[in-house]
Amino acid sequence: xxxxxxxxxxxxxxxxxxxxxxxxxxxxxxxxxxxxxxxxxxxxxxxxxxxxxxxxxxxxxxxxxxxxxxxxxxxxxxxxxxxxxxxxxxxxxxxxxxxxxxxxxxxxxxxxxxxxxxxxxxxxxxxxxxxxxxxxxxxxxxxxxxxxxxxxxxxxxxxxxxxxxxxxxxxxxxxxxxxxxxxxxxxxxxxxxxxxxxxxxxxxxxxxxxxxxxxxxxxxxxxxxxxxxxxxxxxxxxxxxxxxxxxxxxxxxxxxxxxxxxxxxxxxxxxxxxxxxxxxxxxxxxxxxxxxxxxxxxxxxxxxxxxxxxxxxxxxxxxxxxxxxxxxxxxxxxxxxxxxxxxxxxxxxxxxxxxxxxxxxxxx
Amino acid sequence: xxxxxxxxxxxxxxxxxxxxxxxxxxxxxxxxxxxxxxxxxxxxxxxxxxxxxxxxxxxxxxxxxxxxxxxxxxxxxxxxxxxxxxxxxxxxxxxxxxxxxxxxxxxxxxxxxxxxxxxxxxxxxxxxxxxxxxxxxxxxxxxxxxxxxxxxxxxxxxxxxxxxxxxxxxxxxxxxxxxxxxxxxxxxxxxxxxxxxxxxxxxxxxxxxxxxxxxxxxxxxxxxxxxxxxxxxxxxxxxxxxxxxxxxxxxxxxxxxxxxxxxxx
Ligand SMILES: Cc1ncc(C[n+]2csc(CCOP(=O)(O)OP(=O)(O)O)c2C)c(N)n1
Ligand code: SF4
Ligand SMILES: [Mg+2]
Numbered sequence: 001x002x003x004x005x006x007x008x009x010x011x012x013x014x015x016x017x018x019x020x021x022x023x024x025x026x027x028x029x030x031x032x033x034x035x036x037x038x039x040x041x042x043x044x045x046x047x048x049x050x051x052x053x054x055x056x057x058x059x060x061x062x063x064x065x066x067x068x069x070x071x072x073x074x075x076x077x078x079x080x081x082x083x084x085x086x087x088x089x090x091x092x093x094x095x096x097x098x099x100x101x102x103x104x105x106x107x108x109x110x111x112x113x114x115x116x117x118x119x120x121x122x123x124x125x126x127x128x129x130x131x132x133x134x135x136x137x138x139x140x141x142x143x144x145x146x147x148x149x150x151x152x153x154x155x156x157x158x159x160x161x162x163x164x165x166x167x168x169x170x171x172x173x174x175x176x177x178x179x180x181x182x183x184x185x186x187x188x189x190x191x192x193x194x195x196x197x198x199x200x201x202x203x204x205x206x207x208x209x210x211x212x213x214x215x216x217x218x219x220x221x222x223x224x225x226x227x228x229x230x231x232x233x234x235x236x237x238x239x240x241x242x243x244x245x246x247x248x249x250x251x252x253x254x255x256x257x258x259x260x261x262x263x264x265x266x267x268x269x270x271x272x273x274x275x276x277x278x279x280x281x282x283x284x285x286x287x288x289x290x291x292x293x294x295x296x297x298x299x300x301x302x303x304x305x306x307x308x309x310x311x312x313x314x315x316x317x318x319x320x321x322x323x324x325x326x327x328x329x330x331x332x333x334x335x336x337x338x339x340x341x342x343x344x345x346x347x348x349x350x351x352x353x354x355x356x357x358x359x360x361x362x363x364x
Numbered sequence: 365x366x367x368x369x370x371x372x373x374x375x376x377x378x379x380x381x382x383x384x385x386x387x388x389x390x391x392x393x394x395x396x397x398x399x400x401x402x403x404x405x406x407x408x409x410x411x412x413x414x415x416x417x418x419x420x421x422x423x424x425x426x427x428x429x430x431x432x433x434x435x436x437x438x439x440x441x442x443x444x445x446x447x448x449x450x451x452x453x454x455x456x457x458x459x460x461x462x463x464x465x466x467x468x469x470x471x472x473x474x475x476x477x478x479x480x481x482x483x484x485x486x487x488x489x490x491x492x493x494x495x496x497x498x499x500x501x502x503x504x505x506x507x508x509x510x511x512x513x514x515x516x517x518x519x520x521x522x523x524x525x526x527x528x529x530x531x532x533x534x535x536x537x538x539x540x541x542x543x544x545x546x547x548x549x550x551x552x553x554x555x556x557x558x559x560x561x562x563x564x565x566x567x568x569x570x571x572x573x574x575x576x577x578x579x580x581x582x583x584x585x586x587x588x589x590x591x592x593x594x595x596x597x598x599x600x601x602x603x604x605x606x607x608x609x610x611x612x613x614x615x616x617x618x619x620x621x622x623x624x625x626x627x628x629x
Contacts, residue, residue: 068451
């Protein structure tokens with residue numbers, strides 16, 4: 001059993017980073033995630049593990065610092081909230097195009113624009129469909145508890161290195177600010193220079209060695225045929241992610257007639273909604289996507305042949321509902337897929353969700 | 365004496381640096397980029413730091429710098445090279461990291477990154493190629509374009525009211541406490557190229573000695589962008605750029621001592 005603590009989601013991100021052997025964090029303050037960098041600065045990991053922590057001049061700079069450091073094979077990350085992630089979009093696209101591993105944490109707040117500092121899930125499209133330019137994907141993990149904030153730091157890095165692709169933890173102000181019991185991970189040592197050369201020497205810009213050609217990290221390719229083949233390679237990688245990395249959780253779906261689909265904070269609300277609905281005699285279950293990309297299409301398609309309808313519950317204007325419709329349509333194009341959500345930083349109540357379910361799917 | 369006698373090894377006075385690759389440079393004939401690449405390659409060879417050096421190439425004509433020098437390279441987004449170099453240098457303290465940037469890259473879209481990297485005193489080298497134009501995109505106005513200078517976006521010459529003043533960014537950089545060495549050079553004659561090489565060598569030596577940021581501006585030609593042949597481009601540079609961008613060191617030493625920057629109590 002690891003060390004048990006009562007901690008805020010944002011603090012846990014920092015603690016997990018130190019413990020998983022992270023080499024560097026580069027960030028810029030923004031509510032509701034500033035505790036990530038504050039905790040790191042307070043912990044002074046440079047003395048403990050040698051991890052570098054730097055407050056950059058902007059999110060544009062912090063993501064480019066991540067790009068540089070990741071290029072040398074190091075395990076590096078940043079965190080921000082929605083407006084800051086928008087600023088990082090160009091850099092994220094470069095990292096994906098140059099096929100580098102890194103971890104990006106988005107503790108979402110409501111938008112558009114400066115929006116609000118209250119929690120939101122309105123960056124679903126931005127995170128899962130791109131966000132920056134070009135055909136690329138992020139591995140997107142959606143924690144619904146402080147425990148998962150801890151667990152997904154390590155998992156995010158593991159997947160990022162496995163696929164040489166940026167991974168994102170897509171969470172929100174509610175989970176970032178919430179305190180819960182958490183079992184912290186054990187310490188892992190940082191990779192040594194020799195380990196980096198042995199594992200990533202074929203691409204990392206960690207200084208040319210006499211026994212290899214020099215490495216170049218770039219997303220540029222002027223030859224269209226080669227650029228197309230690069231893109232095909234990326235798509236192959238994304239296909240492999242879709243086959244191997246889908247993660248989700250189901251609650252009471254075995255006998256369910258109606259399925260709520262929700263991630264992160266919304267999924268916590270929906271667990272309560274399932275209980276409320278069951279108490280009323282309604283056979284309701286919950287499917288919680290853990291990876292938003294790759295999206296759990298298969299389980300939704302399978303459920304679509306059995307159930308009477310899906311309701312997505314999102315803290316946005318209805319974004320994931322599009323993916324649920326596509327997935328459900330794969331096997332049953334007539335099963336209704338509805339959306340219910342709140343925006344602007346308002347978290348739906350469990351009762352509201354049941355009401356919406358009754359109105360949109362049962363009485364309709 | 366025919367050509368065969370002339371090229372005998374004993375007559376050799378200057379040779380291609382070992383670290384320059386055999387790839388044919390894509391630069392226009394007369395372009396300063398090629399000359400400065402050579403100087404950088406010579407310095408890395410002189411200091412014997414090939415295995416330690418990581419170059420960051422920019423967006424601009426020198427985006428392909430990575431094709432020409434036999435070291436590890438990372439290509440940065442437009443203007444972001446100082447942030448990329450910061451990232452590399454911070455997690456690789458034993459390495460020598462340099463950026464190679466044009467004026468559009470460094471003095472326009474990337475002003476925030478260069479200012480803050482230099483102000484933090486990042487232990488990096490910055491090579492700044494100021495050719496007063498956006499070469500790569502076809503010769504548009506740069507932040508360093510002189511008033512009256514004709515470019516693709518200032519067809520009647522840069523106009524003060526419309527476009528503002530040309531920016532002497534190196535003078536600004538020299539004010540920043542994190543810089544150790546800030547100098548302006550040119551490389552258009554053998555003598556100036558040798559001086560420039562010395563400056564670049566000092567900058568790299570500073571990085572080895574962890575002295576703070578070293579910044580070498582090279583006032584350069586872009587004969588294609590300027591629509592001049594190489595000889596006339598050099599003349600134009602001497603007559604027009606040199607008076608506005610005077611040569612020489614602006615700072616030489618190490619980054620400022622912290623005393624004057626502390627809160628009082
Ligand atoms: C974000 C972004 N904006 C614009 C461009 C287009 N662009 C490419 S190079 C360049 C200007 C480069 O000029 P400079 O830095 O002076 O380099 P030079 O080619 O003169 O050496 C521009 C605007 C780009 N690639 N990315
Ligand atoms: S366009 Fe200008 S800067 Fe670019 S290669 Fe040609 S001369 Fe050099
Ligand atoms: Mg230029």
